[in-house]
Amino acid sequence: MAKIAIDNGHGLNTPGKRTPTFPDGRQIREWEFNYPTAQKLKQVLERCGLETIMVSDTQEDTPLATRVSRANNAKADVFVSIHFNAFKGEWGTHGGVETHYYPTSEKGKRLAQLVQAELAKATGLRDRGIWASNFYVLRETKMPAILCECGFMDNMEEAKLMLDENYQWTVAEAIGRGICAYLGVNYVPKPEPKKEEIAPEGKFYKVQVGAFKERKNAEALLEQLKRAGFPGFIKLE
Numbered sequence: 001m002a003k004i005a006i007d008n009g010h011g012l013n014t015p016g017k018r019t020p021t022f023p024d025g026r027q028i029r030e031w032e033f034n035y036p037t038a039q040k041l042k043q044v045l046e047r048c049g050l051e052t053i054m055v056s057d058t059q060e061d062t063p064l065a066t067r068v069s070r071a072n073n074a075k076a077d078v079f080v081s082i083h084f085n086a087f088k089g090e091w092g093t094h095g096g097v098e099t100h101y102y103p104t105s106e107k108g109k110r111l112a113q114l115v116q117a118e119l120a121k122a123t124g125l126r127d128r129g130i131w132a133s134n135f136y137v138l139r140e141t142k143m144p145a146i147l148c149e150c151g152f153m154d155n156m157e158e159a160k161l162m163l164d165e166n167y168q169w170t171v172a173e174a175i176g177r178g179i180c181a182y183l184g185v186n187y188v189p190k191p192e193p194k195k196e197e198i199a200p201e202g203k204f205y206k207v208q209v210g211a212f213k214e215r216k217n218a219e220a221l222l223e224q225l226k227r228a229g230f231p232g233f234i235k236l237e
């Protein structure tokens with residue numbers, strides 16, 4: 001079974017890694033997107049029958065060397081690092097998604113291509129393509145490795161997506177599909193929630209909370225329900 005090392009990039013309090021200030025005064029940390037999205041990616045990959053190892057599963061800023069050695073020691077088959085980009089740290093109109101790989105890694109490049117295609121399609125954000133980058137985690141890991149930038153923190157519209165659970169899922173599923181394609185593994189989609197059952201025409205699902213021989217007991221229960229804020233009535237059947 002293939003093993004995927006997942007890196008959620010940075011710590012909660014890593015200096016600089018945050019949005020500019022929103023009009024309401026708040027800033028979003030990059031970790032607030034990276035971490036939950038990494039957790040979702042873990043679920044996606046495990047659903048597809050893959051093994052995972054989290055290499056920076058904490059609020060702390062795990063040293064790059066630790067992340068890399070965890071992946072190398074676990075003999076992971078793929079390394080993926082999840083990030084949210086920044087341009088100048090001032091609100092601007094730049095934006096989009098991109099995926100990095102190590103310049104001399106052909107496998108890394110192919111993995112990057114497959115993941116980037118899914119990421120661009122699923123998010124609908126500008127497709128900034130793949131980049132050959134001499135990043136530490138890409139260079140020092142022994143397996144094909146990619147680093148995904150899933151939007152820009154200093155684009156206000158994209159920054160608003162960071163805390164959006166649906167967006168986090170969209171990204172996690174897209175990266176998962178790309179990794180599955182790379183490994184030749186069947187991607188298993190998220191199960192659809194079951195449609196609520198609808199009663200046939202003229203029938204209803206009824207909720208009844210009690211039936212009593214003595215009316216005073218029925219009245220006592222009705223009183224309790226009313227105090228709890230539920231409507232009710234007594235009917236002799």
Ligand SMILES: [Zn+2]
Nearest residue numbers: 009030083084
């Ligand atoms: Zn980052």
